[in-house]
Amino acid sequence: MSRNGSVLSVGALEIRPDEHQAVAAGHTLTLSVRELELLAALASRSGRIVPRAELYETVWGAPLRADDRSVDVYIHKLRVKLGDALPGWRYIHTHFGFGYRFEPERSHPFHNAATGP
Amino acid sequence: MSRNGSVLSVGALEIRPDEHQAVAAGHTLTLSVRELELLAALASRSGRIVPRAELYETVWGAPLRADDRSVDVYIHKLRVKLGDALPGWRYIHTHFGFGYRFEPERSHPFHNAATGP
DNA sequence: TCCCTCGTTCACAGCCTGTTCACGACCGGT
């Protein structure tokens, strides 16, 4: 990940939280407020395993309740949209019992994706 | 988007604010003052997600009131005229909760539009 | 004055979002 002012750049993704905009391989993603905020929260911690509680507190601004699945639901929404925009790559990895890790990785070793991370 | 003096060029559109004229695929559009100004405001920010307030302040020259729908109404008028002039292309994209983004994009994957953006 | 255009404002329908459920698949430990 790299920072340039308020711009987060991870793999083929460029995220500008201030402008509510995320661009994947030159194509602007259609994200809701929560989706973009969660994406930014993940991207700004790229490569780290981030606990749900940390993600929730960052995006929702409140402590995570014991049975709240909001983070999981939004992770799924992001995976779908990122998958559509950048086929052949996985950005969000699950770490069972802990949380998620954001990092570009090929979905399949033999996938013929053209552009690198 | 490209600038040449006072000319904005986005996709098949060419907008000359100084001459109060907008040309789509060689055909001059019939736009009112507000319509042209809003189109110019959008085109000059092509590819960016622009908040309603910014558009309103640029075109109307005053801060956007909380329940003012003028921008939405004019966006609709522009969409109709652009849709007529350039079928098969979408230029104005809604970003729910924020504003609009101006960028040429095919309406349908299978549309046989001849001219590119 | 009459007609027509334009900008503004309404009203209502329809779409999008955030949240919460429900249920099945998956994981790790025993």
Next chain:
DNA sequence: ACCGGTCGTGAACAGGCTGTGAACGAGGGA
């Protein structure tokens, strides 16, 4: 392989935004 706890995912809901057609009044030209 069995089990309890975690995750993935599709769907239902209520509320807030946006799309859209129409009404209104001001202003300009014939």
